[in-house]
Amino acid sequence: MLGLGLALSGASLTLVSYVVLGSIPLTGLGISTIILGAVALALGREQPKIPPELSSVLLRSGLENLSAIIEELGLRCKAIYLPSSMAGGRQAALIPLLSNPEPPKLEKPLPKRLIVKYGQSPKEIGLLVTTPGSHVVEMLESKPGSASGELEAAISTILTGVTDLADAVRVTVDDDNVRVEVVDPHFEHENLWVYEILGSPLSSIAASVTAEALDKPVMIDAERHDKDRCLIELKVLGETV
Amino acid sequence: MRVSDRYVISLTLAYMLTTVSLSAYGENRLDLYVSLYILEYFVFTLLHAPFNPRSRKVLDMVGYVFFALFITIVASRVMEILFGAGLW
Numbered sequence: 001m002l003g004l005g006l007a008l009s010g011a012s013l014t015l016v017s018y019v020v021l022g023s024i025p026l027t028g029l030g031i032s033t034i035i036l037g038a039v040a041l042a043l044g045r046e047q048p049k050i051p052p053e054l055s056s057v058l059l060r061s062g063l064e065n066l067s068a069i070i071e072e073l074g075l076r077c078k079a080i081y082l083p084s085s086m087a088g089g090r091q092a093a094l095i096p097l098l099s100n101p102e103p104p105k106l107e108k109p110l111p112k113r114l115i116v117k118y119g120q121s122p123k124e125i126g127l128l129v130t131t132p133g134s135h136v137v138e139m140l141e142s143k144p145g146s147a148s149g150e151l152e153a154a155i156s157t158i159l160t161g162v163t164d165l166a167d168a169v170r171v172t173v174d175d176d177n178v179r180v181e182v183v184d185p186h187f188e189h190e191n192l193w194v195y196e197i198l199g200s201p202l203s204s205i206a207a208s209v210t211a212e213a214l215d216k217p218v219m220i221d222a223e224r225h226d227k228d229r230c231l232i233e234l235k236v237l238g239e240t241v
Numbered sequence: 242m243r244v245s246d247r248y249v250i251s252l253t254l255a256y257m258l259t260t261v262s263l264s265a266y267g268e269n270r271l272d273l274y275v276s277l278y279i280l281e282y283f284v285f286t287l288l289h290a291p292f293n294p295r296s297r298k299v300l301d302m303v304g305y306v307f308f309a310l311f312i313t314i315v316a317s318r319v320m321e322i323l324f325g326a327g328l329w
Contacts, residue, residue, distance in 0.1 A: 018271075024269045024270070024271050025260060025264030025268075027274075028259075028260050028263065028271065029260050031274065031275060031278060032257075035282060036249070036252065038299075038303045039249060039282075039303070040249065042292075042300045042303065043245045043248070043292075045293070045296050045299060160244055161290070161293055161294070161297075162294065164293070
């Protein structure tokens with residue numbers, strides 16, 4: 001509405017200033033108002049189709065249900081984010097039931113099921129769950145490359161452009177470690193059990209995009225929330241899984 | 242402050258500053274005003290990217306129109322230098 005108003009008043013001002021008044025500065029002002037109107041119209045399309053309150057309720061209830069399942073099953077292992085090529089065509093996170101200091105080894109791509117067997121031993125089973133990052137990865141227009149800059153661009157597109165969860169993102173890749181710095185996150189961190197296993201939605205998104213970009217399993221090594229930034233340390237598991 | 246809010250505010254301030262400065266210098270070439278607005282649009286859009294895909298589509302379309310306009314202005318100036326008469 002604001003955009004349309006600005007564009008129309010700008011057009012009127014341009015016409016009157018140029019034709020009637022013959023004033024170039026005022027015509028310029030009118031043209032700049034038209035441009036601002038077009039920009040406001042474009043940005044107005046950012047408004048989500050679902051009200052933010054409803055999105056928040058849906059996210060919260062989904063996370064609480066997942067948290068209850070994880071807590072009830074007594075899972076303590078950190079989730080391993082798998083690329084779509086290793087998880088039945090859709091990016092997902094594997095939560096092993098067995099606590100083990102070493103990350104599990106995957107011998108073949110996992111089927112698209114909730115409970116999956118990832119190794120030879122009967123104890124090597126886990127939950128293959130969809131995370132907030134799984135769906136967000138699908139919003140990328142193309143699969144990002146594995147270079148540091150491409151990874152940063154992909155995470156930045158998701159966190160600052162698509163979801164508006166942060167103001168800026170910086171990514172540094174050092175061998176098997178990926179460090180993601182999220183500047184001014186617009187997300188209130190809570191201490192939910194599920195966050196200990198899957199990471200917060202911010203980390204989940206960063207891990208999902210990284211796993212997809214590198215086409216390798218990724219684990220959230222550490223996550224620190226400060227006042228105006230969030231530091232996420234990711235570990236690329238390479239061929240070990 | 243959200244990135245989109247910052248983008249609109251920066252662009253508004255830049256346009257205001259450009260209009261006031263050029264009119265204070267008594268500048269009466271409309272193509273100069275428009276060229277600077279277009280340049281500022283591209284600079285600030287690039288500085289505040291990435292945007293939501295739906296917004297980006299519209300901003301890209303606006304960008305194409307501005308680019309065509311900018312090329313026309315430049316072509317007119319070149320013609321004026323070479324042949325002594327521009328497009329307008």
